[in-house]
Amino acid sequence: MMMIAILIGCILGAVLGMNAPMISYTYSSYLAIAIIAALDSVFGGITSVIKKNFNLKIFITGFFGNAILSILLTILGEKLNVDIYLAAIVVFVGRMFTNLAIIRRYYVDKWSEKLKQQKEKTN
Numbered sequence: 502m503m504m505i506a507i508l509i510g511c512i513l514g515a516v517l518g519m520n521a522p523m524i525s526y527t528y529s530s531y532l533a534i535a536i537i538a539a540l541d542s543v544f545g546g547i548t549s550v551i552k553k554n555f556n557l558k559i560f561i562t563g564f565f566g567n568a569i570l571s572i573l574l575t576i577l578g579e580k581l582n583v584d585i586y587l588a589a590i591v592v593f594v595g596r597m598f599t600n601l602a603i604i605r606r607y608y609v610d611k612w613s614e615k616l617k618q619q620k621e622k623t624n
Contacts, residue, residue, distance in 0.1 A: 503547075534575050534586050538567035541593040544600035551607045567593070 578585030
């Protein structure tokens with residue numbers, strides 16, 4: 502079910518991306534940091550589903566809270582003429598890689614277990 506949702510999201514994103522107007526350079530840093538924050542929340546949500554402790558309220562508040570905080574950091578950084586948003590990128594991308602590693606390990610273990618069971622059935 503999750504794979505179908507991911508596939509639909511990818512197709513929808515590609516279709517919308519081809520037909521959407523271009524984002525001006527002025528707002529591209531805001532959009533980029535918001536997307537990274539949102540992806541961090543999505544990977545965190547998938548990880549919590551795997552660990553069986555998913556909470557929709559925490560996911561929704563984290564999704565929008567991370568995106569808003571990262572945009573505010575970008576605005577503050579522009580006002581101070583300092584690239585503060587880079588700190589948010591480092592944190593979010595680090596967490597994304599950690600969550601992706603957990604997800605990868607889960608599915609590799611699941612796949613390995615399935616292969617082991619199939620081997621035992623054939624013997």
